[in-house]
Amino acid sequence: MDVNYVTRRRRTGPTSRTIDVQRLAKALHSKIDSRIWVSFATVGIRDDTGEFSIDEGKDPNIISGAKVAVFATPAGVLVDVRLEPTGHIVTANYHGFCSGRAGSCLFPIFAGDAVIVLIPDGDLNSPGICALPCGSNATALIPNDWTSNVGTPRVLLDLKVPFEVRAPSITLTARNGQVKLNGRAVLRGNETI
Secondary structure, three states, rough: HHHHHHHOOOOOOOOOOOHHHHHHHHHEEEOOOEEEEEEEEEEEEOOOOOOOOOOOOOOOHHHHEEEEHHEEEEEEEEEEEEEEEEOOOEEEEEOOOEEOOEEEEOOOOOOOOOOEEEEOOOOOOOOEEEEOOOOEEEEOOOOHHHHHOOOOOOOOOOOOOOOOOOOOOEEEEEOEHHHEEOEEEEOOEEOOO
16 A cells, blocks of 8 residues: 555646545554664674684784675666674675765675664565675774864774776866875866876
């Protein structure tokens, strides 16, 4: 039952609809549970035997050799997670990427990373379970110098993996007229790379 259909009304013309109270009551009293459960979870990797492990990727010094915990399918990107504190292991759609027809912003996620998981109806077998990155935590610390009194607040990309940009053109603009690499001014004013 589409509740939006029940409550929708046209604003113009002589045939504007009113709310159908009986249809609305029927939709609200159905056995559909519209609640979404929320849980913290830890990303893991399943080996060939199906054993779940969160040990790989915990050490930031070996991230370059750690296995990425996601796998891409035609329906989207999936990740295995262990719900905390229940310990249930589920596969979730990973929504830590920005992706659209104009482009994508992709960050790898490793075993041991923390996520927030949304579980429709509380059903652990639902295909609609999704995992979201949850920001700073024990495996994803904010760099110490970001909050120091060294300067003004800023956007900081502090990466432990290679950074790659693919675009038809790249424009860097700085209000002070300088773009610096490793503290050395390389561009002045507005220049297209």
